[in-house]
Amino acid sequence: MESPAPAKPTTPDLRFIAQGASAMLYDRGDGHVLKIFRNSVSDEMIAREVAVSVHANTVGLPTAPALGRHDGEEGRAIVYPYLEGPTLMAWLRRHPVRAGWALEQMADLHRRISEAPAGQLRSLKQVLETDISYGPAPMAIKQSAIAYLRTLPDAPILTHGDFHLGNIMMTDAGLKVIDWSKAAAGHPAADAVRSEMLMRFGEGPDDAITNLWRDWAARHLARCYLTSSTFSASDMSMWRPVVALAWLRARQAGRAKSFHRYLNKAMAQVNISPILI
Numbered sequence: 001m002e003s004p005a006p007a008k009p010t011t012p013d014l015r016f017i018a019q020g021a022s023a024m025l026y027d028r029g030d031g032h033v034l035k036i037f038r039n040s041v042s043d044e045m046i047a048r049e050v051a052v053s054v055h056a057n058t059v060g061l062p063t064a065p066a067l068g069r070h071d072g073e074e075g076r077a078i079v080y081p082y083l084e085g086p087t088l089m090a091w092l093r094r095h096p097v098r099a100g101w102a103l104e105q106m107a108d109l110h111r112r113i114s115e116a117p118a119g120q121l122r123s124l125k126q127v128l129e130t131d132i133s134y135g136p137a138p139m140a141i142k143q144s145a146i147a148y149l150r151t152l153p154d155a156p157i158l159t160h161g162d163f164h165l166g167n168i169m170m171t172d173a174g175l176k177v178i179d180w181s182k183a184a185a186g187h188p189a190a191d192a193v194r195s196e197m198l199m200r201f202g203e204g205p206d207d208a209i210t211n212l213w214r215d216w217a218a219r220h221l222a223r224c225y226l227t228s229s230t231f232s233a234s235d236m237s238m239w240r241p242v243v244a245l246a247w248l249r250a251r252q253a254g255r256a257k258s259f260h261r262y263l264n265k266a267m268a269q270v271n272i273s274p275i276l277i
């Protein structure tokens, strides 16, 4: 169930900009925005988002670094520099024929993230293990998946964790990546798989035509990732079963059958039994 929205700010000069799954964004009119979080978002997530946005900016990634916290009667908020421009999702709706180019830019931005050190971040393998164990899969499948996950390589690389078209903004200064609350230290192929899943099965329209576009876009994105040789197609196959199984814990409904097939196929490739429905 959607958690309650934070109270509508009473400050008169705040202008509503957008809302995401975890927060509402307001323009403060002074070159800064307030990201006011829903009550369900943990303090830990907010603190991580602040720290990682600053870290990403420090290591030279194009982002809006948090300028500070603003906790008041409207709720818990982060102050960010205002980014002028649409999300990549909104931009693509206006420029559909430039989708190929935009996805190449998106993959290039992801490649830059996958060259950045993770700093003091939590381990992605640990996050996946927790999500699998608290997720809805049958116990025997969880156990084999966790045993398999423990054999996979760790990497001290920055992974975004939620790299999708709504978390990238198209500004005059180029693409900027936002919303770092799900970041972790891990293998870049795992983060690429996560983006592939978000593209195909994440929130958003899921009518037949859009789904064809989403599947094409995910394939194109993966092709772009693989040309940069940070990791291989077999690295992606290696991470796919555990990233997909972990996603079951938080995944919203939508394209359920297709996602199920995707998950079972990924698990079959590493000899984990399918989940029957």
Ligand SMILES: Nc1ncnc2c1ncn2[C@@H]1O[C@H](COP(=O)(O)OP(=O)(O)O)[C@@H](O)[C@H]1O
Residues within 6 Å of the ligand: 017, 018, 019, 020, 021, 022, 023, 024, 025, 033, 035, 064, 080, 081, 082, 083, 084, 087, 166, 167, 178, 179
């Ligand atoms: N610094 C910013 N400047 C302008 N708009 C922003 C900024 N950060 C986020 N937004 C807008 O708010 C939306 C939601 O922000 P986001 O950080 O992704 O929140 P959520 O965690 O809820 O997904 C974005 O898709 C974008 O449209």
Ligand SMILES: [Mg+2]
Residues within 6 Å of the ligand: 020, 021, 166, 167, 179
């Ligand atoms: Mg977001």
